[in-house]
Amino acid sequence: MSKKLTLIAFVVSLGGFLFGFDAGIISGVMSYAGPEFDLNDMQSGWVVSSPSFAAMIAMLFSGRLSDLIGRKKILIVVAFLYALSALLSADANSYEMLYIARMIGGLAFGAALILAPTYIAEISTAENRGKLVSIQQLNIVLGFFAAFLSNYYLNKYNSDGASFFTDENVWRWMLGLELIPAVLYFSLLFFVPKSPRWLYAQNKITEAKRVLNQIHGNEIAAQELQSIEQNLKEKSVTSKVHLKELLQPALRYIMMIGLTIGVLQQVTGINAVYFYATSIFKQTGIGTDASFSSGVLLSSVTVVFTFVAIFLIDRMGRRPLLLVGISGIALSLLLCAYGFNQASYELTSAEIAAFENIESDQLTPFENKLYDNDLDFKNDMKTALGTQVYAKNEGAILEAATNINATLVLIGILGFIACFAFSLGPVMWVLLSELYPLKYRGLAIGVIGFVNSFASWCVQQVFPWELSNLGNAMSFLIFGTIALLGFFILLKILPETKGKSLEQIESEFVK
Numbered sequence: 001m002s003k004k005l006t007l008i009a010f011v012v013s014l015g016g017f018l019f020g021f022d023a024g025i026i027s028g029v030m031s032y033a034g035p036e037f038d039l040n041d042m043q044s045g046w047v048v049s050s051p052s053f054a055a056m057i058a059m060l061f062s063g064r065l066s067d068l069i070g071r072k073k074i075l076i077v078v079a080f081l082y083a084l085s086a087l088l089s090a091d092a093n094s095y096e097m098l099y100i101a102r103m104i105g106g107l108a109f110g111a112a113l114i115l116a117p118t119y120i121a122e123i124s125t126a127e128n129r130g131k132l133v134s135i136q137q138l139n140i141v142l143g144f145f146a147a148f149l150s151n152y153y154l155n156k157y158n159s160d161g162a163s164f165f166t167d168e169n170v171w172r173w174m175l176g177l178e179l180i181p182a183v184l185y186f187s188l189l190f191f192v193p194k195s196p197r198w199l200y201a202q203n204k205i206t207e208a209k210r211v212l213n214q215i216h217g218n219e220i221a222a223q224e225l226q227s228i229e230q231n232l233k234e235k236s237v238t239s240k241v242h243l244k245e246l247l248q249p250a251l252r253y254i255m256m257i258g259l260t261i262g263v264l265q266q267v268t269g270i271n272a273v274y275f276y277a278t279s280i281f282k283q284t285g286i287g288t289d290a291s292f293s294s295g296v297l298l299s300s301v302t303v304v305f306t307f308v309a310i311f312l313i314d315r316m317g318r319r320p321l322l323l324v325g326i327s328g329i330a331l332s333l334l335l336c337a338y339g340f341n342q343a344s345y346e347l348t349s350a351e352i353a354a355f356e357n358i359e360s361d362q363l364t365p366f367e368n369k370l371y372d373n374d375l376d377f378k379n380d381m382k383t384a385l386g387t388q389v390y391a392k393n394e395g396a397i398l399e400a401a402t403n404i405n406a407t408l409v410l411i412g413i414l415g416f417i418a419c420f421a422f423s424l425g426p427v428m429w430v431l432l433s434e435l436y437p438l439k440y441r442g443l444a445i446g447v448i449g450f451v452n453s454f455a456s457w458c459v460q461q462v463f464p465w466e467l468s469n470l471g472n473a474m475s476f477l478i479f480g481t482i483a484l485l486g487f488f489i490l491l492k493i494l495p496e497t498k499g500k501s502l503e504q505i506e507s508e509f510v511k
Helices: 003-012 014-036 041-069 071-090 095-123 129-159 170-176 179-191 196-201 205-216 218-234 243-247 249-267 270-275 277-283 288-312 318-341 349-354 360-366 374-385 387-401 406-421 424-435 438-469 471-493 502-509
Strands: none
Touching (some): 003 014, 003 095, 014 041, 014 071, 014 129, 014 270, 014 288, 041 196, 071 095, 071 170, 071 179, 095 196, 095 438, 129 170, 196 205, 196 218, 196 438, 218 502, 243 438, 249 270, 249 424, 249 438, 249 471, 270 406, 288 406, 288 424, 318 406, 318 424, 318 471, 349 387, 360 374, 374 387, 374 438, 424 502, 438 471
16 A cells, blocks of 8 residues: 555545544533523534534535536535634634534535545555545544644633633634644645546546556556446446435445444434533533543544554454444443443532632532432522523532542443444445445435434434433433444344455445
């Protein structure tokens, strides 16, 4: 595998870095922006989930649009939208402006998440396709790591009382930092070639041959050319494709696989954990500062196990990684549910008196009252203090009141993240880039991406409501049960595509 091929894959998948950065940064942003705009649960959910809602739209048409005008051109537009979203988000002066700015970014990452693996699969060989497509997931988790690290330091400098950072402006810097990688992404995309398989589909044979020779060298390029030409002789890829064609019997099996994995990736709660990481760690009672530092630990684990996926995916195969990973996801989530279910909550008079920003007499009626669940405790706190005051002081209140095995919950969350990072995270995009014939690839991945993003939006939108109305334990129990069911479904239907060319996969699974 050439260094040039690896570099191209890394540049193209920088859109994944920006998605990860945006998803990670918002967990810290909402600790400040939520109280500042006095957002309720549904409004908080919408600010967090609005990019996923916009991504649904982008995923539905960007794949087919890239079939018509090319992957590279759409990706350049994507990079511009990322930069615009970062600027507008940092300057938002209202709840409405904030979610609109984030929806612009959602259009960008919706397109990027499906086009990058599509492009990378089309420039790769069968032997290295799994590794290269997984670079997108690596970039996503590097984005998460950069975001959590950025959140940690900005929150630290703000907590230290530095005159420059305040609760009112620190979240704007968190959002504005995204402009730097967005501009870099936009600039580097001009230096990557067009997809050779797309060029062939457009009858630009000479240019396609030149690109393949540049990427692979003459010997490997000749093998790829032969495979592509044979496939094009057998099937027309330039005719117009309609949505209803994805329902034809020949594609039914691979569409079922794609849709199942696309839904499972989100309904097991990954974006709830990432997007609300700071809030979730607060629920364990470790405090606001520690919850920010725990986010760095979470993203570090993600990076490590994504490298595990890159190392194993072309050795061990897609099916074993997915099955091992989703079983680990289920066990980890159920462990979190158990840990939260054993928690209790109680405030002593000394703890109440120690709160800096709360009048003691507001909480005196709840002194030494023991709660066996987080729902009753948080509802009483909100009633006594008001939602805005409680939101600003939630970390301190829960740190003082919570009696929980925080280590058990942390192990569960990190286990979930680790298992996701080597299975559902990267393997889904690898499979989607492999399973569909060139003629239908853009449209099929777009439709599955739409369903995936819709599921993500639903989870993000509902999660704050879940925590407020169902509680921590029940929320994680729901996710764990879904993951367990998903394991048995995948055990039944999941194929193996390791080591097969795109054309071989098409001949085997499209009947």
